Amino acid sequence: MLNINNKIAKGGYVYSKNIRLAKSKIDKQKCYDVREACSIIKEISFAKFNETVDIAIKLGINPNHSNQVVRGIAAMPSGTGKTVKVAVICQEEKLDEFKTTGADIVGSLDIIEAIKSGNIDYDVYITTPAMMVAVSQVARILGPKGLMPNPKLGTVTNDVAAVVKKVKSGQVEFKVDKAGNIHAGIGKISFSIDEIEANINALVSAIIKSKPSEAKGTYLKGIYLSTTMGPSVRLEISNFTESGNERR
Incomplete structure (x- = not known):
């Protein structure tokens, strides 16, 4: 738990010095290469527990249409770091x-x-x-x-x-929410950069393959990587296959 004495009030919200320091190392105007993003979230991780690595993906679909619901399962080549019962x-x-x-x-x-x-x-x-x-x-x-x-x-x-x-070997179930986003935990911060990168690629690939034929325009609109306690890093979409971003 963060020490309350290390917290600073700003704009009606409370930010810890650790979070502010972490945010200072991220260029919000930049889209990062996958490996660089993985390196950054590991560098700025400050929690005293093994944080989950989270990914948020904004899709160019209309989730209110039943024929544009994106859902599936992606096997994680590096596992998830969780024990599944x-x-x-x-x-x-x-x-x-x-x-x-x-x-x-x-x-x-x-x-x-x-x-x-x-x-x-x-x-x-x-x-x-x-x-x-x-x-x-x-x-x-x-x-x-x-x-x-x-x-x-x-x-x-x-x-x-x-x-x-x-x-048991590790897989992630994904489903688009009402706002057209997919959120998933794809590993632990203790994973190596290679392991995190492999899991990111596996999930994004599965989401691309699940693109509804009825979806028009840009499919992958934004991909963000973060940890349980940390700020997000925006990924460069062109890192991933163009087939997921084609226009129809």
Whole structure:
């Protein structure tokens, strides 16, 4: 926690000396190369914990149109630095088979009943197509939390072992918000520059591939990199493939 004595009031807001110093090292008029941006956020990090590296991407889409919703999953080649707890909901006859997948818990209707009781202790829920009718009973509970198994995200599958492995190895789910932005944590500040850069490229590439055909004009409008406590650094969009920014 920042020492209150180190804080300075300005314009109705409270800024810490550390944040002001960090901001002074960033040229707000400049768009930075990815590697340089990664180097900067590591240099100006001042928190006494392993901050999450966050990315914010402004898209040139209309999120009010259902055919322009951008959503998907990106595998992080460097991992995310987080331990992900996975629950598998399957048929009774599949319990023994799926207990070898590496999931934190494997169950059937018992997990569904636990969810109904308010016990939602896992980061990802995976189920099989055969169990979707039963799992739909808790859609109103899991849905608002972004935890409902979804075929489009790969969490409704018969290949449970492969999906558990992928989730455990590190992946990021992304979805555009009502303002046309995507926010995601893509690693930790303790990662090397190479590791952070690889994760940024993987996420942006996945978002580019998810561009709706109905979206017109510039797709990638702004990309910003930051840490949990730090200021943001704007990235040079031309660093990324031009195919994501083509005009139609």
